[in-house]
Amino acid sequence: MRKLRIGVIDLVTKAPTTSLWARVMNANLASIMPQIIALWCEQEGHDVTFTCFTGFEDLLNELPEDVDIVFISAFSQAAQLSYALSNLFRSKGAVTVLGGPHARCYPQDSQKYFDYVLGFTDKALIRDVLQDCSQHRPVGAHLTTSGQPAELPGVQERWKFVEHVIKKSPLIKIVPMIGSLGCPYTCSFCIDSVIPYQTLDFDVLKEDLRFLLKKFKRPRIGWHDPNFGIRFDDYMGAIEEAIPADSIDFIAESSLSILAEPHLKRLKRNGFKAILPGIESWYDMGDKSKTGSSKGMQKVEQVSEHVNMILTYIPYLQANFVLGLDQDEGAEPFELTKKFVDMSPGAFPGYSQLSAFGQAAPLNLEYQKENRVLPFPFHFLNNNHAMNVRPKGYSWPEFYDYLIDLSKYSFSWRAIYNRFRAIDAQIPKWMNFVRAISSEGFGRIKYYTEIRRRLDEDPQFRPYFEQETTKLPDFYIERIKTDLGPFWDWLPEGALYHDPNAYLKAEGEAKAAVASADLNLKKQT
Numbered sequence: 142m143r144k145l146r147i148g149v150i151d152l153v154t155k156a157p158t159t160s161l162w163a164r165v166m167n168a169n170l171a172s173i174m175p176q177i178i179a180l181w182c183e184q185e186g187h188d189v190t191f192t193c194f195t196g197f198e199d200l201l202n203e204l205p206e207d208v209d210i211v212f213i214s215a216f217s218q219a220a221q222l223s224y225a226l227s228n229l230f231r232s233k234g235a236v237t238v239l240g241g242p243h244a245r246c247y248p249q250d251s252q253k254y255f256d257y258v259l260g261f262t263d264k265a266l267i268r269d270v271l272q273d274c275s276q277h278r279p280v281g282a283h284l285t286t287s288g289q290p291a292e293l294p295g296v297q298e299r300w301k302f303v304e305h306v307i308k309k310s311p312l313i314k315i316v317p318m319i320g321s322l323g324c325p326y327t328c329s330f331c332i333d334s335v336i337p338y339q340t341l342d343f344d345v346l347k348e349d350l351r352f353l354l355k356k357f358k359r360p361r362i363g364w365h366d367p368n369f370g371i372r373f374d375d376y377m378g379a380i381e382e383a384i385p386a387d388s389i390d391f392i393a394e395s396s397l398s399i400l401a402e403p404h405l406k407r408l409k410r411n412g413f414k415a416i417l418p419g420i421e422s423w424y425d426m427g428d429k430s431k432t433g434s435s436k437g438m439q440k441v442e443q444v445s446e447h448v449n450m451i452l453t454y455i456p457y458l459q460a461n462f463v464l465g466l467d468q469d470e471g472a473e474p475f476e477l478t479k480k481f482v483d484m485s486p487g488a489f490p491g492y493s494q495l496s497a498f499g500q501a502a503p504l505n506l507e508y509q510k511e512n513r514v515l516p517f518p519f520h521f522l523n524n525n526h527a528m529n530v531r532p533k534g535y536s537w538p539e540f541y542d543y544l545i546d547l548s549k550y551s552f553s554w555r556a557i558y559n560r561f562r563a564i565d566a567q568i569p570k571w572m573n574f575v576r577a578i579s580s581e582g583f584g585r586i587k588y589y590t591e592i593r594r595r596l597d598e599d600p601q602f603r604p605y606f607e608q609e610t611t612k613l614p615d616f617y618i619e620r621i622k623t624d625l626g627p628f629w630d631w632l633p634e635g636a637l638y639h640d641p642n643a644y645l646k647a648e649g650e651a652k653a654a655v656a657s658a659d660l661n662l663k664k665q666t
Contacts, residue, residue: 146210160580163580168193175191218521253281253635321372366394405451420460423441462490495530499644509641557578
């Protein structure tokens with residue numbers, strides 16, 4: 142295999158930003174897999190240029206030059222930017238590859254703009270791509286392994302790429318680690334719900350922890366596990382064997398069902414400083430939140446009591462909710478969430494709107510069968526800037542009225558003050574404050590208010606939201622044009638639009654192909 146010049150680009154965000162919260166945190170949201178891809182390419186003997194776009198760089202000047210092949214990793218919100226980058230690199234003769242969540246969720250659309258679109262990926266698949274390294278046009282090759290890789294390189298192996306990213310963070314530097322893949326829970330809207338749970342090599346984990354203690358006086362580690370601590374004793378045993386107690390600050394996303402008091406005592410003893418449990422709904426997900434069949438106010442009281450207990454051990458907690466689920470109707474879900482905000486003032490509420498990311502979850506097939514998925518440009522699919530599933534229990538104006546009311550309540554000066562006062566630790570206290578007054582609080586209220594106004598006043602809005610037309614309102618086109626800046630001119634024709642029912646059609650074609658094959662087999666026998 143000839144020696145290749147390779148670019149690897151991690152798109153942490155979709156556009157330049159001046160947000161204070163983004164300045165503090167975006168570099169800490171970098172993905173692990175692009176670093177691993179860069180490492181695997183180097184191990185195959187190639188020259189690699191690694192780029193991480195956090196929104197504060199001049200991306201045009203940071204792009205790798207004179208490359209044979211470019212790997213781009215993107216969440217769906219950065220899809221339009223990734224499509225423009227692919228077009229730019231293709232114009233210079235490069236082969237382009239898309240990986241990451243967008244490639245998994247929307248492979249059919251991505252194949253229009255990339256030579257390769259990767260699903261589950263391991264080192265052997267990357268080697269195959271590099272050996273082929275050819276143009277696949279007009280439709281790219283969709284490649285995937287049968288499941289997640291059994292092992293991944295740790296922090297020590299990919300250190301030079303980790304270091305490249307954390308240097309971009311001015312204040313808080315968080316090293317990304319992962320110890321498991323998949324999730325044992327079956328939340329119908331989640332991309333990890335259909336991935337079998339597996340742990341990675343605990344020996345690699347232990348060596349990485351020891352390595353980081355040599356690099357930092359007190360490292361901060363963000364666990365990228367979909368649900369941290371499923372094999373709790375094994376996980377904590379590995380940490381306790383590798384490093385002294387409370388010598389590293391840890392951040393993890395976990396479920397309330399795991400966060401029982403004995404576990405919390407052990408987490409505190411080992412330096413866990415932030416936890417992000419999923420509450421999701423006041424009417425469902427009882428196993429995940431450890432509330433069984435409790436619903437409504439009864440569940441609010443149980444969860445609030447649990448969250449307050451967690452905060453006596455772990456100083457920072459983000460409680461995650463999904464708004465607009467099919468079981469929700471009327472004011473009650475939003476009013477119950479207000480009750481939670483009052484009863485657990487130390488918790489930062491993270492609100493996501495119900496979104497169907499292509500073929501991320503089987504439930505999306507049901508939404509598509511019911512013709513409830515809107516073709517919002519990917520640029521707005523970040524759980525906040527567009528809800529692409531028509532709500533079952535609300536009209537659009539109703540939903541936005543409730544959403545704005547809840548957001549204003551949660552990020553009122555009263556709520557901000559109560560949250561600030563409820564926490565003793567200085568970094569969590571100020572992080573909550575910055576988030577509330579920046580893009581995640583005040584910024585979203587402003588945006589939601591503008592959408593609500595346009596639902597009444599902009600004649601292009603309601604027909605689009607009600608699926609009476611697929612003509613995209615100018616408001617959205619102008620925002621994409623502004624965000625992409627110089628890359629707008631490189632956006633391929635048609636790239637603002639996608640088929641929101643592509644998953645359903647692909648499933649139908651797959652079933653038809655299986656049926657045809659069975660019929661031919663019967664004829665032969």
